[in-house]
Amino acid sequence: MTVRIQTEDFDVAAELATLKSSKADVGAIVTFIGMVRDLDDGDIVKTLTLEHYPGMTEKSLSAIEQEAKSRWNINQSLIIHRVGALKPSDQIVLVVVTSPHRAEAFAACEFIMDYLKTKAPFWKKE
């Protein structure tokens, strides 16, 4: 159950290695990586800026994790969301869920992303 908000990029492999080092009985790891889509209308590559509401962001993402944990049998979860300036194909968000069972890992990971998209106070500005 970890939440991080950061301007710097994240290293999916390093995060997975940390989660896998736990002693839990993990059978399934589902990972979601969200990336900036190509906003380009022509030759100009656009950038976007991600703003958030410090304090509320961390609280809402922790609440999302808690809600997922109450619904499904999950061992661990990790949410990393970037803020600040981003360009096309940059990584924006990482959600990882580990569970003894694959269906629960999928359900919890997708739930967290859906919830994050509709409830967490982030705003993209092109």
Next chain:
Amino acid sequence: MTVRIQTEDFDVAAELATLKSSKADVGAIVTFIGMVRDLDDGDIVKTLTLEHYPGMTEKSLSAIEQEAKSRWNINQSLIIHRVGALKPSDQIVLVVVTSPHRAEAFAACEFIMDYLKTKAPFWKKE
């Protein structure tokens, strides 16, 4: 659309880096990693052996990928399944799906895993 059957372990980070280097308009990457659960009843760590049906395995996994691609808007997919001797917490299977949209990436990745679990000719022997 790649399928690999191998005895050696796979490197999730390297596979993701290869997929990300494509020029496609990817907004979402969903990754499933299946791991050998702890089969241990007491102090003895058991191992398992994964047998498969060479020829049919590759054909059935390619059919699974094609079926997923016909149902959802996905950019790329990758299935790696290990065979041979495995021990608890070893990685068994990797499925990665990239798509412009997260719901399609989740649906396709879970579909591939469900299909693989029920149709692909692999057998675990403890």
Next chain:
Amino acid sequence: MNIKILYFARIKESVNYSTEDVLLPSSVKTITDLKDYLAQRGDVWTDLFSTQQTIRAAINHELVDNIAAIHDGDEVAFFPPVTGG
């Protein structure tokens, strides 16, 4: 009562600042009341808070709806629909 109000994203850009401390008249009891109160400031405030624009509100870091009650010392935030992920 005294509250703090925060503005985010295009709402912040419209009103041109991000936070203010406000002494509210006792008639302002809910988010709806507060929106009406802010709309009386005229210009962009009226455009933002008196129309049917979708503005979300949070009280003390929790998303709330328009009937939520405001209390002395609360931190109230106004922002457009979220677009993270």
Next chain:
Amino acid sequence: MNIKILYFARIKESVNYSTEDVLLPSSVKTITDLKDYLAQRGDVWTDLFSTQQTIRAAINHELVDNIAAIHDGDEVAFFPPVTGG
């Protein structure tokens, strides 16, 4: 007709070999017929193929059900339910 039969997992271990070439009598036309034919070999064959044990079949690398027709030159495989992933 001549076909090749492959056995996998616990079925392979029971019959104790993994592949054989078989000349079938003309009465064997489907997977059900082939199971009945193999069951007549007695012992473990009868146990495996004449009971209600779940045995899956593939013809030429495609999963098939019991009514599937067998043709000369086919590769037929028998195996227990799959357990990959």
